[in-house]
Amino acid sequence: MLGAVAVGEDVPTVSPGQGGGGAVGPQLPDSAKALGVASAGALASTLALAYLFVKYGGSGRTVEQ
Secondary structure (H helix, E strand, O other), X not given: XXXXXXXXXXXXOOOOOOOOOOOOOOOOXXXXXXXXXXXXXXXXXXXXXXXXXXXXXXXXXXXXX
């Protein structure tokens, strides 16, 4: 993004509709995206494991005597 200030009537101007590119969102490096995906996967697997432990009591098959 560039800007300039010019004073006078003989200065050429450009309207905002012309010129440079449009708005671009923030750029994230691939490593940050991979870290986000890995964190989401770890959170999902932890929640799934916690759900299974709560539902089934965390004990394997037990033989009643």
